[in-house]
Amino acid sequence: METIAGPPSAFTRVRRLPERAAYDEETVHAILDAAMIGHVGVLRENRPVVIPMLFGRVGRDLFLHGSVASQLLRGLAGGIDVCFTATLIDGLVYARSAFHHSMNYRSVVVVGVATPVDGDDKVVGLRAVVDHITPGRWDEARRPSDAEMRQTAVLRLPIDEASAKIRATGPVDDAEDVDLPIWAGQVPVVPHFGTPVPAADLNGAIALSPAVGRLGR
Amino acid sequence: METIAGPPSAFTRVRRLPERAAYDEETVHAILDAAMIGHVGVLRENRPVVIPMLFGRVGRDLFLHGSVASQLLRGLAGGIDVCFTATLIDGLVYARSAFHHSMNYRSVVVVGVATPVDGDDKVVGLRAVVDHITPGRWDEARRPSDAEMRQTAVLRLPIDEASAKIRATGPVDDAEDVDLPIWAGQVPVVPHFGTPVPAADLNGAIALSPAVGRLGR
Numbered sequence: 001m002e003t004i005a006g007p008p009s010a011f012t013r014v015r016r017l018p019e020r021a022a023y024d025e026e027t028v029h030a031i032l033d034a035a036m037i038g039h040v041g042v043l044r045e046n047r048p049v050v051i052p053m054l055f056g057r058v059g060r061d062l063f064l065h066g067s068v069a070s071q072l073l074r075g076l077a078g079g080i081d082v083c084f085t086a087t088l089i090d091g092l093v094y095a096r097s098a099f100h101h102s103m104n105y106r107s108v109v110v111v112g113v114a115t116p117v118d119g120d121d122k123v124v125g126l127r128a129v130v131d132h133i134t135p136g137r138w139d140e141a142r143r144p145s146d147a148e149m150r151q152t153a154v155l156r157l158p159i160d161e162a163s164a165k166i167r168a169t170g171p172v173d174d175a176e177d178v179d180l181p182i183w184a185g186q187v188p189v190v191p192h193f194g195t196p197v198p199a200a201d202l203n204g205a206i207a208l209s210p211a212v213g214r215l216g217r
Numbered sequence: 218m219e220t221i222a223g224p225p226s227a228f229t230r231v232r233r234l235p236e237r238a239a240y241d242e243e244t245v246h247a248i249l250d251a252a253m254i255g256h257v258g259v260l261r262e263n264r265p266v267v268i269p270m271l272f273g274r275v276g277r278d279l280f281l282h283g284s285v286a287s288q289l290l291r292g293l294a295g296g297i298d299v300c301f302t303a304t305l306i307d308g309l310v311y312a313r314s315a316f317h318h319s320m321n322y323r324s325v326v327v328v329g330v331a332t333p334v335d336g337d338d339k340v341v342g343l344r345a346v347v348d349h350i351t352p353g354r355w356d357e358a359r360r361p362s363d364a365e366m367r368q369t370a371v372l373r374l375p376i377d378e379a380s381a382k383i384r385a386t387g388p389v390d391d392a393e394d395v396d397l398p399i400w401a402g403q404v405p406v407v408p409h410f411g412t413p414v415p416a417a418d419l420n421g422a423i424a425l426s427p428a429v430g431r432l433g434r
Contacts, residue, residue, distance in 0.1 A: 002318075036306050036320075036406070037304065037306060037320070039256035039258075039267050039302055040257035040267070041256075041265035041266065041267035042265055043260070043263075043264075046260075046263075047240070047260075047298050047300070047328065048258035048259055048260055048265050048266075048267075048298060048300045049258065049265075049300050049326075049328075050256050050257070050258035050265075050267055050300045050301070050302040050326070051326070052302065052304040052322065052324050054320065066321035081264050081265060082265065083264070083265045083266050083267045084259070084267070085256055085267040085268065085269065087256070087269040089253055089254060089408075092350060092351065092410075092429075092432075094351075094354065094358075094426060094429060095358070096357075096358065096359055096364070097358060097359040097361070098343065098344075098347050098358040098359065098360060098361055099356065099361045099362075099365040099368075099369065100353060100361075101347050101354070102254075103254070103271065107268070107269050109266075109268070111264065111266075118232075126315065127315075130315050130318050133309060134309065134311070135273075137311065137318070138315060140238050140399060140400070141311075141312070141313065141314060141315040141318065141399060142314040142315060142316075142394060142397060142399065143314055143315060144314070144315055144316045145316075147241030148314070148316040151316075152316065170414070170416045170417060171416050173418075174417075177359060178418050179420070180359060180431065181420075181423060182357060182358060182359065182423070182426075183357070183361065183415070183419065183423050183424065183425055183426035183429065184415070184416040184418060184419055185413050185414050185415040185416045185429075186413070186414050186416075187338065187410050187411060187412075187413045187414070187429060187432060188410070188411030188412075188414070189253070189408055189409070189410060189411070190408070190409050190411060191270075191405060191406055191407070191408055192407050192408070192409035193308070193309075193405070193407070194308075194404060194406070194407060195405075196263065196402050196403070196404045197387070197402050197403050197404070197405070198400070198401070198402040199368055199387045199388050199390075199401040199402045199403075200387060201390075201395050202400065202401055202402060203396070203398075206398060206399070206400050207400065207420070208373070208400055211309060212309075212311060212400065212402075212404060215309075215404060
C-alpha cells in the first residue's frame, strides 16, 4: 500500500503503542470515509479549542464545514493550523485486570494548514460534506443559492501529514491473570440508523429519499 | 438549574447559533456521562494536537486517561492547558435545501488546566474511567498493582469552564422550499451494543459479567 507523504512526521508519528499505527493512504482514507464527524483543534489566543465538525473527502483533500471557519478565519486568508481527528469506536474490551481494559477503535489524525475555498472548489467541498454520510443526497437537494454560498465557509485540508491508529482484538491479559474467575471479552459497538422520520411539514405523497434509504447498507 | 461557574467565558461562550447553547451543570454532566469518549486538544510545539481519550466524571471533575498524559506531561507538573470536547451524534437531518442539511447532536466543551493526580485520587480517577461506560465493572476486575499504577497517568480537569450545545429537531427549511418535491426529515442514530464475545482464553464456566450484561439498559 502507498504511503501518503513519506515517513510519518514528528506530529503524526504514533508514539504510544506504535504497533497499532498505520500510515498508508488506503487505511487513512477508509477510516475517514467511515467516520460521521471529526474533531478539529485550532489555537485561539494561544489556547487549544476542539470543535466537532462535518466533513467530506475528495481524493487527497478533506473539506471542513462549520463554525470554526467563520469564527477563526476572519482575516486569516493564508489559512490556519489545524489538527483534524476522526475516531470510530468499534468495541468495548474487558480484561480481567482493570489495567488492561481498553476499546477497539479506528482513528485518524490529519495535521496541516486549512485554507478557505471559493468558487467551484467550494461547491465541490459542500457536495463532499453533504454526500459524506449519505452518498447521492447532493443530487436530490436544492442547490445553494448565491446568497447561501456567501454565508457558508468551507476549508480545505490536504491529507498530507496523517496517521491512523487501530485496535481490533480481544482483551490481552497478563498470563497470571487468565485463570482469575473474572469474565473477560469484548462487546461490539455499531452505530445504528433508525427509521427515517419525515419532516412534520412534508407532503405525504413524497417518497423516501433513495439516498437516505441506502443508509447503512 | 445551576450555572457551573457564572456566565460563560470568552472560551466557552457559544458564538455560532447561540440558541443551541446551554451552560447549566445538569445538562453538561448528562452529556458527559452519555459520551463514550472525548477528544482532547493540547498544544505541542505551539501547534494543536487532538487525541481521542477515555474519561470518567466524579462530581465536578473529569478524569482523563491516555497517551496525552504520558507524552505531554513530562516535566509539566503544573498541568497543561487542554480543551476536552465530547460529542454525541443523535441523528442526521435532511432539509430540502443542501444549505440546511444538519445533524442532531449533543456536545460539551470543557477548557482548563489538566493536572496529574496520584495516590487515592488516581484510584478514584481510574475507577471513574473503567466505570464510565460500564458502571460496576471496577468492582469485578482485578485492581491495579503498584507497578501498574506507576505506569498509568491520570489527569484531572475541573468542569469549571464548560458549555453544552444541542440540536434536537427536524429540518428547518426556508418557507419557499417547503413545497419542493424533495424528501425531508431525520434519521435517528443510536450506538448499538452487540452480543458480548468472551475472550478466546476464557474458562467457559465463567458467567457473563453482570456489569457488561447491563450495557445499554
